[in-house]
Amino acid sequence: MQKYRYVREALQRELPSTLATFYESPLVSEKDLTLVHCEGYVSRFLGGQLTRDELRRIGFPWSPQHVNRALSSTGGTVAAAHAVCRADATAIFAGHIAGGTHHAFADRGEGYCVFNDIAVAAAVALRDHAARVQRVLVVDCDVHQGNGTASIFAGDERVFTASFHCEANLFSAREVSDLDVDLPPGVGDEAYLEALQAHLPGLFERVRPQLCFFQAGVDVHESDRIGKLKLSSAGIKKRNALVYAAAARHGARLVVTMGGGYPKDLDESSVHFHRVVQSHMDCYRQCASAHARLSREAPEA
Ligand SMILES: [Zn+2]
Structure with missing residues (x-):
């Protein structure tokens, strides 16, 4: 959990105000949450009434602090979506230094995910920015x-879901995305990037999204x-670059979340901790520089 603060503080020290502006994540409203989540599940979680079995599946005990964390983890992605979708938006890409809680279902959570931030933010964008957003990828x-x-x-x-994942890294139940790309354990950079490159341009052409969420x-x-996929830090940077370039090429607004x-x-001094945290930071560094490039090409953006 300490990585969240670490990534935010390090990015705030590193990124100049010309490249990125930082805002505190607001708490999501119940009205927004229930666009995709069942009212009963939302109110039972907020009131501390989930069963022991439901909490065991989520992976952490209930506390008022966890309620705030779940609400801000979703609220930040909703805020990032508003930031790129508003009629007077000055940003095309935005990031949330948390979120990506993609194992949350309408009526239950699992794998450290209580609410599905991307699903809530997609539904909010389709409701609140209907004039500009009709298709989401x-x-x-x-x-x-x-x-x-x-x-x-x-x-x-209205929403096309594409998942590139390791076939051996599944949580409790596998579902059917609109596109599922199963990659074998130990795939490594080259084959991974080939698979992504084989699907990404076609995906954007087929869906023609006005808004893209990148679970990074x-x-x-x-x-x-x-x-189990064994990508290097350089391979992950190439992955990010492919996604940002595809969104930019197709004129899609983009929100990146942490995952x-x-x-x-x-141990914060270990090489593994350093590499994972730096890879999280790369996702946001690259988002900021891709946005700066786009803004130079389209000065009104
Ligand atoms: Zn994961």
């Missing part, structure tokens, strides 16, 4: 399948304790 590159997001938007024509989990890293990343060693 979710590019989920976490090592785990985006099962909650796939389930929430199954049969919803770095549990694909070779220094990750859980993920998984579990260093083999939690």
Whole structure:
């Protein structure tokens, strides 16, 4: 958990105000949450009434602090979506230094995910910015399948879910995304990037999204304790670059979220911790510089 603060503080020290502006994540409203989550589940979580079994599946005990964390983890992604979708938006890309909680379903959570931030933010954007956003693409590159997001938007024509994940890294249940790309354990940079490159341009051409969410989990890293894909830091940077370039080429607004990343060693001075945290930071560094490039090309943006 300490990685969240570490990544934010390091990015705030590093990124000049010409490249990025930082805002505190607001808490999501119940009205927004229930666009995709069942009212009963939301109110039972907020009131501390989930069963022991439901909490065991989520992976942490209930406390008022956890309620705030779940609400801000979703609220930040909603705020980032507003920032790029408002009629007077000055940003095309935005990032949330948390979120990517893609294992949350409409009526339950699992794998450290209580609410599905990307699903809520997509539904809010479609409701509040209907004039500018009619089609949403979710590019989920976490090592785990985006099962909650796939389930929430199954049969919803407005949101296309694409998940690039390791076939051996599944949470409890696999769902059917609009596109599932199963990658074998130990795939490495070259074959991974080939697979991404084979699908990404066609995806953007087919969906023609006005808004794209990038779940930029770095549990694909070779220094990750859980993920089995064994990508290098350089490979993950190439992955990010492909996603940002595709969104830019197709004129899609983009929101990047953090997703998984579990260093083999939690000691902040260890090389594994350093590599995983730096990979999380790369996702935001690259988002900021891709945005700066876009802004130069289209000065009104
Ligand atoms: Zn993951």
